[in-house]
Amino acid sequence: MGRLFGTDGVRGLANKDITAELALDLSVAAAHVLAEAGAFTGHRPVAVVGRDPRASGEFLSAAVIAGLASAGVDVHVAGVLPTPAVSFLTAELNADLGVVLSASHNAMPDNGIKFFARGGHKLEDSLEDRIEQRLRVDWDRPVGDQVGRVKTLDDGAARYVAHLLSVLPNRLDGLRIVIDAAHGAASIVSPQAFRAAGADVVVIGTEPDGLNINDGYGSTHLGMLATAVVEHQADLGIAHDGDADRCLAVDHTGATIDGDQIMAILALALRERGALHQDTLVATVMSNLGMFIALEREGIAVRQTAVGDRYVLEDMRAGGYSLGGEQSGHVIFLDHATTGDGTLTGLMLAARVAQTNRSLHDLAAVMTRMPQTLINVKGVDKDAVETNAAVHEAVAAQEAVLAGSGRVLLRKSGTEPVVRVMVEAATQDQAQATAARLAEVVKRELAL
Secondary structure (H helix, E strand, O other): OOOOOEOOEEEEEEOOOEOHHHHHHHHHHHHHHHHHOOOOOOOOOEEEEEEOOOHHHHHHHHHHHHHHHHOOOEEEEEEEOOHHHHHHHHHHOOOOEEEEEOOOOOOOOEEEEEEEEOOOOEOOHHHHHHHHHOOOOOOOOOOHHHOOOEEEOOOHHHHHHHHHHHHOOOOOOOOEEEEEOOOOOOOOHHHHHHHHOOOEEEEEOOOOOOOOOOOOOOOOOOHHHHHHHHHOOOOEEEEOOOOOOOOEEEEOOOOEEOHHHHHHHHHHHHHHOOOOHHHEEEEEOOOOHHHHHHHHHOOOEEEEEOOOHHHHHHHHHHHOOOEEEOOOOOEEEOOOOOOOOHHHHHHHHHHHHHHHOOOHHHHHOOOOOOOEEEEEEEOEOHHHOOOOHHHHHHHHHHHHHHOOOOEEEEEEOOOOOEEEEEEEOOOHHHHHHHHHHHHHHHHHHHEO
């Protein structure tokens, strides 16, 4: 059996992989492990619990709350809020633990459980391993006044929006912006924040019913946003995923602006304000070569990490860097947040447009994206991709063909049962053909 925790918590099919029993047991185990690590020394432990609008989040959050309270933890129930809002509130309320029920950009039938430690930081791998080891271990249950108490956190959204506005460098007056919240956790707070910052806001994907999250809307389905931006003659559009820790954008023409382009724009903006610590951006190995070339030309260094915003964050914290993120739209402003924050990223991007009086299309031209193809290969043993000799030989052969004009990256997903094949090359046709050949090798060699 593989590790229960992936790169972003525990995730799977709700009520099959992610059950109420597992949610309860994980929350109990997390409380015990954090207590043993000294997180609760000298005080009664407190947790913040939030979720995205998935129907399964209703019973899964109830199970998490029950597990925490049964372990003697007082619980603030934040309700439907973005993942970064729960991270912020964990720090803001000086809570010992934060929990989010969300499967992010995954389809509605999935769900997941993410934990934050004191300060709103994601748990280290070692703590997650200890939580997994403590599942269903016998324990002494508190009784009487030692059980946890549960109360609703009524002002969580207001606190979060106020925080976002407090760190914005300038207002957004004069901009018309389309917000696509993927029928997800930011359906209320993101439009609120943009309007409060002065923007004229048009909304789509902001009517969650528990079943429609990420369904044709959001950062993985940008077509509706592009159409709305052009139709409403907006300056730009902002797309979130289900839990709003991501932000992708479209410019006034409807063209996609991905996470690499957003990071390039924001790196220059922060450096101009003297807020890009050590003139360095932290990105992952999946970022486009065009971004590295552009930022090197601008005198900005780029550090590379493994894929996953948790690894970006670890490197940022270790080196004292202020900006990092992923091509997928997880962008971390470490001076203002402890995780990727799609609403904050969208606000900062729009603020740069307003401050420069330049179009997003113009700002994004700072980098030229290398042609890139990504294929997700399903139905394979993803854990074997790192050790299979035939796959390694195929990769080496294709890298020799590219001869320095591109690159190949094969990796197992940390959130889905797939192997990701990414190829960059001089032309889109070459990238597509190379990726297709490697995907066939992965299918043949690693088939389940």
